[in-house]
Amino acid sequence: MSNATLQSSGSATIRPEEARHFGALAADWWNPKGSSAMLHKLNPVRLSFIRAAIDTHWGADSDDLRPLSGKSVLDVGCGAGLLCEPLARLGATVTGVDAAEENIAAAQAHAEGSGLPITYRHGELGQLKPGQFDLVTSMEVIEHVADKRAFVTELAECLSPDGVMVLSTPNRTAASRLLLVKAAEAIGAVPKGTHHWEDFITPEEFAALLDEAGLEASVPKGIGFNPMKGLHISEDLSLNYIFTARHKG
Template sequence: MNAPASDPRMSVSAEEIKRYNALAATWWDPKGPMWPLHRLNALRVPFVVEAVSEHFGLKTSQAPLKGLTVLDIGCGAGLLSEAMARAGAVVTAVDPAQRNIAIAMEHAAAEDLAIEYIHGDIDSVAHRQFDVVLNMEVVEHVENLDAFMASCGACVAGGGVQIVATLNRNFKSWLFAIIGGEYVLRWLPKGTHQWRKFVTPEETRRMLTAAGLTPLKSAGVAVNPFTRSYSLTDDTSVNYMIVAARHD
């Protein structure tokens, strides 16, 4: 991504890209600073597979997403991308942090997984459409959110789905995700999140609808600070996921 940080088309700031470039080498270490993402991935992968399988009426237990095209936006070093490829999907993944993409490509090659990795932002695939668009733990890092979500929605093919996972914006999310997660428990590096960029479920649904998608269902994500485990819940006050579909 070659545009300067002041370019209004950019969806992620240069500071965010620099932070994730610095963390790139630790991405695949389940005991390193990215361990919360590994735990979260263990929860979101079956959620995504189940939601997509249900939407497309897929019944196969082995390679349940076989033949579906999947776009993983803000893929990092490929945790979710690899899981989708192992489920049989044809995966394209984009990330603005160049070191993330380099490590993702190296890891996928070592695992003999054919994943198309692209160093860039959503504009890098703006001319393409996919059966499934995954927008997971990304929107809370985006500067121009309405434009970004419109571009993400445009990448969803007719009959396809987009799944968004992010953080709600309220006092509880500030207390739990930032004060608790970054300063008290120190599960995440300080500065990982900016509360002003958190997005309420209502705002997410509005942007999905504006992009021509119909929100279908949502789920909250709960974190147990004692066991460091993640679980699905009806409570969307902190972390949440929304599934939306394009019916045209």
């Protein structure tokens, strides 16, 4: 494993204040009852969607325990590796990239303790080899970057010609302002300062950026919540949404 630093080769997408905010949470990232508790609850929903995308894209057997064997995966905004580790267990060669050095250190330490050979890198995406990843994931990240267009362009450059991307983010709606920002911070579900509603992006805006970058987005699904089901994939896009993208043609 390595924790090399990536230097930007183009437009910087990292906001230093966002990196500092999430880096301060690094030591608590793997605590399911800590400051990242909501991510622990979100992770199974994300993984269910990713697994379905893998099976659809590559025609994998749904009973295969390692459908990503022989595949390279990039998780952008990986935090301390909550998504990288299960992707590695699905057979992938995984690289995780994050803006906060503290997160990369925590991710590397946890992966080593779990016996998982994951490569972690700190910094921008600009110096990763173009087209080298079969699967690119970026979950709840674009709302934190400085230049959304540049970020999407860099994501597209990382994806192999026949690869698939899975993306999720909060929607910019009245409901998300009330529930994901005001209420979530008021009750301590997320640390204060985690979300800035004006930086949220709608599905239409996201799809337009992907189109400019030569990618075609799928119809998004919502990530909803109710007391009976908890967090789950739904048709309601008012809070969070998740979807796939592929190169056109």
